[in-house]
Amino acid sequence: MTRLHRGERVVLATHNAGKLREFDMLLAPLGIEVVSAGSLGLAEPEETGDSFAANAILKAEAAVAATGLPALADDSGVSVAGLGGAPGIYSARWAGPGKDFAIAMRRVRDELAGRFGSFERADRRGAFIACLAIVRPGGERATFEGRCDGTLVWPPRGEGGFGYDPMFVPDGDDRTFGEMTAAEKKAFSHRARALAVLKQACLSAG
Numbered sequence: 001m002t003r004l005h006r007g008e009r010v011v012l013a014t015h016n017a018g019k020l021r022e023f024d025m026l027l028a029p030l031g032i033e034v035v036s037a038g039s040l041g042l043a044e045p046e047e048t049g050d051s052f053a054a055n056a057i058l059k060a061e062a063a064v065a066a067t068g069l070p071a072l073a074d075d076s077g078v079s080v081a082g083l084g085g086a087p088g089i090y091s092a093r094w095a096g097p098g099k100d101f102a103i104a105m106r107r108v109r110d111e112l113a114g115r116f117g118s119f120e121r122a123d124r125r126g127a128f129i130a131c132l133a134i135v136r137p138g139g140e141r142a143t144f145e146g147r148c149d150g151t152l153v154w155p156p157r158g159e160g161g162f163g164y165d166p167m168f169v170p171d172g173d174d175r176t177f178g179e180m181t182a183a184e185k186k187a188f189s190h191r192a193r194a195l196a197v198l199k200q201a202c203l204s205a206g
Helices: 017-030 052-067 101-116 182-186 190-202
Strands: 009-012 033-036 071-080 125-135 141-152 168-170
Touching: 009 017, 009 052, 017 033, 017 071, 017 182, 017 190, 052 071, 052 125, 052 141, 071 101, 071 190, 125 190, 141 190
Parallel strands: 009 033, 009 071
Antiparallel strands: 071 125, 125 141, 141 168
16 A cells, blocks of 8 residues: 655645645645655656546656655646536646636636537536545555535636636535635645545555
């Protein structure tokens, strides 16, 4: 069984500052030191996988190869029912080379409006999905998935979070992720749910 150990140093295979803050908040209570691939100057591998799990493993394996440390990677995105599950694994790419998620959110709105006649009449059910991958030197690996269902809204609301957060209202609340504090979002977070599964399966006290 692939495990994480308290006191261990783990590379988080991301250059996304928002993800780093979120994972640091989630992992610090577990006694795990997180260092990002971005702070180590690692290159971002091309995401050529055909699923969230495949892309997460690809990123973690690249970080292990570059550092010799255990690595944790996530691949995540929003799946929209009215768009047949898109953008899905292409969620970041919809933001363009500048990673401008205002562009990505407008594209979601426009494509839903194009399919249904208007955004308001569209099937706006969505889900944030996160897949976490742990890879250790030597090749041990495991993946864990978390999901948060909700509804898309327009216009976007709130300045918090990142990515598509300002247009996503999770089931069980009437605020977008962008209107929540980090602690409030954690109660719904797809990453937090994936990490809870990882923690149960892989966290070692030793």
